[in-house]
Amino acid sequence: MVEITRSYEIEVEMIDSDHRRLVDIINEITQAIDDKREEECARLVPDFVTFSKQHFAREEALLAKNGYPGVDKHRRHHASLNYKMDTMLALAERVVESVAARDELRKELIFFLMDDVINEDMNFKSFLVDAASRKGN
16 A cells, blocks of 8 residues: 655645545555456556646646746656556556556556655655745745
8 A cells, every 4th residue: 555654745735635646546556456356457547647647737837837947847757757657558458367467557656656756746845835935924
C-alpha cells in the first residue's frame, strides 16, 4: 500500500488532494493485482492516466498563475512522463494474461509517483507556500 506522508505534502489543498487521489488509484490497481482481479486492474489504469493528465494541467496552471519561474521546466517534466503513461497503458492491455506485465505495471506506477511527487513537485513547495503567505498578508 502506497502512502504520501505529511512531509511530502505541498501544502496546497488542490495539489495535495490530487496526489492523494493518485495514490488511491495506485492502491486500487495494486490491490486488484494482488486479488487477481486483472480485468479491474486493466480498467483502472486508463483512469489513472486520465487523472494524471488532468492533475498535470491543474498543477501547471497554478504554477503559472503564481509566477513560478520553473513552470516551463515542470511542464517539460510532465511531458516526459507521457512515455511512462503509454507504457502503463500497454502493460494494462497485457495484465490479464501476463504475470510479468502485472509486476512491471506495479513498478511503473510506484516510480511514476515517486518521480512526479517526490522528485519534482517538492521543488516548488516552498515557492507556493511563500506565495500563499504573501497573498494572505
